[in-house]
C-alpha cells in the first residue's frame with residue numbers, strides 16, 4: 001500500500017491506539033497528515049488491538065469526549081468504585097465515585113473494541129490511514145536551504161517527506177534507534193497474565209486491585225458481567241498458570257482474590273506479557289517526536305500507558321493548533337518541540353516514577369513492605385484528604 005501524496009505536514013508512524021487517537025486529534029485542528037500502519041485494518045494479529053483491555057481514567061474519557069468519539073465512550077464499561085486490598089492482611093481502601101461527587105472514576109474497554117472504534121472514526125473523518133505499509137527507515141534531509149524528514153516504506157515502494165515525523169510505533173520501535181534515541185530498560189523479571197473471566201456475582205462496576213503473594217492482581221469491569229484480569233507473577237508462575245486447566249486456574253484465582261465475587265464461572269483465552277519499563281530520556285529532536293509506548297512503556301500496575309499518551313496528545317494538538325494560527329506554520333522549528341517536551345516533563349516524570357515505585361512496593365513479598373502497604377491503605381481509608389488526592393491521580397487529574 002502507498003500513501004496518496006509524497007509530502008505531508010505530519011507523518012505518524014504506527015496506527016495503534018496512540019497513533020490513531022493522535023491522528024484524530026491533529027485532524028481536528030486542521031493538520032494535513034497520514035498515518036502509516038504495518039498491519040491491515042481488520043487483521044487479528046494487529047498487536048495494538050489485541051485481547052487486553054485498558055482502564056481509561058475519567059480525564060481520558062473526557063479527552064475522547066472532546067474529540068467527539070462517542071463510539072469509544074459508548075463501549076467503555078464504567079468504573080464506579082475501586083477496592084484495593086492486600087492478600088492475607090486486613091488493610092484495604094475503597095474509592096467511591098458517589099463520595100467523590102463524580103459520575104464514575106473511569107471506564108474499561110477492550111483494546112480490540114477501542115481499535116475498531118478509532119479506525120472506523122479515521123475512515124469516517126477521511127483521515128488517510130495507509131495500511132498495511134511498514135516504514136523501514138527515516139532520516140533528515142537537508143537540500144538547498146530547506147530541511148525535512150524523509151521516510152522509506154519497506155521494499156523500497158515509496159519515500160514520503162514531512163515537516164514533522166511522529167513515531168507511535170510502540171516499544172519495539174526500530175526507527176527511534178535509527179534516529180539515535182537512547183532507551184533505558186528496566187526488567188521487572190515478572191510477567192503479566194491477562195484474560196477475561198465471568199464471576200458468579202455481578203461486578204456492579206467495581207474494579208479491584210489486590211496485592212497477592214506473587215504480585216498485584218487487577219480485576220476490571222467489562223460489559224456482560226465480564227471482568228478483565230491482569231495478574232503479575234514470576235515468569236515461571238505465569239507459565240504454570242497459562243498451562244493449567246481452566247478448573248485449576250479458577251481455583252488459583254479464587255484463592256488469590258478471595259470470595260467477594262463468588263465462584264469464577266468462565267475463563268477466556270489466557271496470555272502473558274513480560275513486564276519491562278522502557279524509557280527514552282529525550283522525546284523530541286529536530287523535526288521528530290516520540291509518543292506513547294515509543295517514548296515510554298510502563299508497568300501496567302497503575303494503568304497509565306495510554307492515559308499518559310492521551311494527555312500528551314491533547315497538549316500536543318493544542319500546541320500545534322496555536323502554531324497553525326501563525327501565518328507560516330512553523331512545524332519545522334525545534335524551539336516549540338523543546339518547549340512542548342519541557343511543558344509535559346513534570347506529568348511524564350511523575351507518572352513514570354510513581355508507576356515504577358508502585359511496581360516495586362506492591363510486587364515485593366517482604367514483610368516490611370507488606371506492612372508499609374497496609375499502613376498506606378489504612379491511612380488512606382481514614383484520611384479523606386489523602387484518599388481524595390489518590391483518587392484524583394487515579395482519575396487522571398492533578399491532585
Ligand SMILES: Cc1cc2nc3c(=O)[nH]c(=O)nc-3n(C[C@H](O)[C@H](O)[C@H](O)COP(=O)(O)OP(=O)(O)OC[C@H]3O[C@@H](n4cnc5c(N)ncnc54)[C@H](O)[C@@H]3O)c2cc1C
Pocket residue numbers: 013014015016017018019036037038039046047048049052053054055056133134135136168169170171173192194230273291292293294300302303304305306307308
Ligand atoms: C497487561 C497490560 C495492561 C495495560 N493496561 C493499561 C490500562 O489499564 N490503562 C492504560 O492507560 N494503559 C494500559 N496499558 C498500556 C497500553 O496498553 C499501552 O500504553 C498502549 O497500548 C500503547 O499503544 P501504542 O499505540 O503506543 O503502541 P502499540 O500498541 O505497540 O502500537 C504500535 C503500532 O505501530 C505499528 N508499527 C510498529 N512499527 C511500525 C512501522 N515501522 N511501520 C508502520 N507501523 C508500525 C504496530 O503495528 C502497532 O499497530 C497496559 C499494558 C499492558 C501490557
